Amino acid sequence: MNHVRARQRRPTMADVAREAGVALRTVSRYVNGDDTVGPDFAERIRAAIDSLDFKVDERARQLRSGRTGTIGAAVRNISEAHPVLSAIEATARAAGLMVVAMSTEDDERLERDAVRSMSGRRMDGIIIEPIAENHGYLQAEIDSGLPVVAFDRPATGVDVDTVLTDNPGGIAQAFEHLYRRGHRRIAYIGDDERIYTGHVRAMAFRTCAAAAGAPHDGLVHPGPVDQSRIAAALASVRHDPDPVTAVITGNASTTVAAIRALGEDFGAVALVGFDDFPLADLLRPGLTVVAQGDEEIGRTAFELFRSRLEHPDRPIERVVVPTRLIIRGSGEIPLYP
Amino acid sequence: MNHVRARQRRPTMADVAREAGVALRTVSRYVNGDDTVGPDFAERIRAAIDSLDFKVDERARQLRSGRTGTIGAAVRNISEAHPVLSAIEATARAAGLMVVAMSTEDDERLERDAVRSMSGRRMDGIIIEPIAENHGYLQAEIDSGLPVVAFDRPATGVDVDTVLTDNPGGIAQAFEHLYRRGHRRIAYIGDDERIYTGHVRAMAFRTCAAAAGAPHDGLVHPGPVDQSRIAAALASVRHDPDPVTAVITGNASTTVAAIRALGEDFGAVALVGFDDFPLADLLRPGLTVVAQGDEEIGRTAFELFRSRLEHPDRPIERVVVPTRLIIRGSGEIPLYP
Known part of the structure; x- marks a missing residue:
């Protein structure tokens, strides 16, 4: 041949x-x-x-x-469901650009390797879900004219266009929904506070609880997303002398771990998850969530990239996208069944 | 600055x-x-x-x-859950290689664009979930020494290393499981037969039914993965004068659409899905599935790539990975409740 x-x-x-x-x-x-x-x-x-x-x-x-028709996306994980990446792809494709993606696995070294590899392959720009504690390493790329857009978390140490979820607003939606339905003992179980979203969501919960005069000592459980850690946190707040009647979980993986830990008790305590995920509506009860505006976040990230390409000197923008409460049952179970 | x-x-x-x-x-x-x-x-x-x-x-x-430490993966969709891609990434990372992925969206033009873009960016090899009807366009790449590995579906018109699921074996596992539990009226609802996996799974179902002497006229419904098409297929087999007592769904998206269409009736007819997916165990009843060996498929694809890189002239290999029946409840509801 x-x-x-x-x-x-x-x-x-x-x-x-x-x-x-x-x-x-x-x-x-x-x-x-x-x-x-x-x-x-x-x-x-x-x-x-x-x-x-x-x-x-x-x-x-x-x-x-000098242009390649391709954007690099350095995201947490390319083999898990990623609705923001989906929106970035759809918007880019409509504009005639391709998206090449790499996983960072929330690992600083992998993030740097991915950005290096993309920059060496001459992408038109990079859209990044930042993990590294310091993104100073991006400065040389930015100075050379490469558009860089951050989403989900801010990049630290560099000034780049950024799209974030309204984390405090979303936590307030979850808290107020439960509070209005009579819940006074509400727990928060979320991600590690060393992670930006883990930190701001836990802080927002403390602020809501304090503002409502609801005591929350021992009821805020940030930490790694680990099945046994989350099961233990759940057991501790449910078997408290004054047990909780409601729980807010801080991200989709934590929510799924909490549902697994509850087992047959899923539906025995009110539950509102931060972040929606596929099939959440098929659970019994259906899962009440604070959904992020994934489509809007992805579209905005792409538009910031494109406007940066066209106007390299425009001021840096930071866009905050609102969340939306979706009521499906798990957050509305009666306070005293 | x-x-x-x-x-x-x-x-x-x-x-x-x-x-x-x-x-x-x-x-x-x-x-x-x-x-x-x-x-x-x-x-x-x-x-x-x-x-x-x-x-x-x-x-x-x-x-x-001449080597870049990077493999290109052209897969159906990088923003949906993709356990095979996850295994490719994990194996590649352990070997010190990075994976760059692009979506083909089951669209021939996008597949060609993705392969062109990757080949132009000098990847060490390409792992592809093929969609195009003819992959002759890959021949020049292969002749130039680029390792190409296909998974999930064979590439047509070129001779490349390939990893496939045991589709006939998996359908037989589902069929026999239901048949042994007494079901005689079993329907199959699956993907479009123009798609390789859609075709071989539907054919395997017809073969199983014929071998068991179970009549299946009007009970085989391949077609697009579309909520209303699947709801209609389900209604037709359930409201047949001699209604079915069990259904096999041909892929994960079809299974989810069928569960949505069943609504409160999920659990009223036995259901076995081909292909597992996240949270299938959290449904009520839990979903009985024929799981593909995703981890083994991804690992094998990477190993075929690597051995091709080292031994460009070794014979072409085709590996078939077995499936596994996972019993969770939906396939074991009583025949006559």
Whole structure:
């Protein structure tokens, strides 16, 4: 097979131009992402590219245009459900860009490796869900003109466009929902406070409880997302001399661990989860959640990237996206069954 | 900030060698992924790279070494849960490689774009969940020495290493489980037969039913994974003059759609799903599934990639990974409640 194939010369842009019956310059504009190429020409060029199996030499193209039509996304995990990444992909695709993603696994070294690899591969920009304690390492990229957008958590030590959830507002929605239904002993079980979202959500809970005059000593349990840690926290607040009647969980993994720990008792204590997840509506009772605006967060992150590309000197923006309470049953079980 | 940074020269390998107190040649070997660099030297080089914030010029390095330490994964969807991708990442990471992933959305054009983009960015290899009807376009890559491994579905028109689930075996496990419990009217609702897995699973079901002498006219419903199509298929087999007592669903999305369509009736008809998914155990009843060996599929795909890299001329391999029946309740409800 090899020797047969080897005789075939790799098709060039000139071959594509000939096949499509358009000027070489038009093919070049199309290939370099110039969207002023008319739809009719674009369609003929696309067909010619497919029929010749023409491949752009990305490295040559990158050197010419300085743009690659590709954004790098450094996210917590690419093999778990990630609705924000889904929205980033959908918005990017609608704009004719591709998304290349790498997992950071909430590990600083992996985050740096991912950003290094992406920057070395000349992405048009990087959208990052930051984990590292200090993102000073990004400064050289930013200075070289690479658009960087952070979401979910702020990047520390660098000034970049950022999209965050309204964490305090979301916790207040959960707390007030339970408080209005008569709950006075409410526990919070969440993520490690060394993680930004873990910290701000736990702090927001303390603030809500204090403002409502609800004592919360021993009822705030931040820590690692670990089944046995969460089961123990749940047992401690339920078997308190003055047991809780309601629990707020600080993120989706903690919520799932809490439901597993409750087992047959799921539904015996009111539960509101921060962050929605697939199938939460199929549980019995359905899970009441404070949903993040995943679609809006992803779309905003992409739009900040694009406007940074077009206006490199515009002021840095920080966008906060509101949350939404979704009532499904688990947060509305009667106070005294 | 810009002018201050601009004065800083980008650190070179020589700077790293000086900082780490090792020979330049050792840094070069380390950076080019030579794993014979001793752990002590490797650790000093890593520390120096971090402290200087040294960045490899990937393009220069790729030209030198021909290897990049990165595999491209072209998968159905990077923003949905993907346990095989998770296993590929874990195995690759343990071997010191990074995974860069792109979504194909089961769209031939996106698949070609993703492969083109990866190939242009000089990955060490590509692991692909193929969708295109003809993968002849991959031949030039393969001939140029790029290892390509297919999983979940075979690539057509090219001869590449492939890892598949034992689809007929899995369907037989589901069918026999239900048949042994007395079910004789069993329906199959699955994916579109134009998709490889949709086709082989539907065919396997017909074979099982025929072998058992169970009539299945009007009981096999392949088609798009679409809530209303699946609800209609379910209604038709349940309201048949001779209604079904059990249903097999052909993939996870179909299973979830079927559970939604059943609503309060989930548990009124025996249900076995092909493919497990997160939280299936938290449903009531728990969902009985035929689980694919996701971890083994991902690990095998990576191992085939690596052995191809080391032995470019070894024969093509095709590995079939067995499935496993997980009993949780939905497949074991009594035949006559």
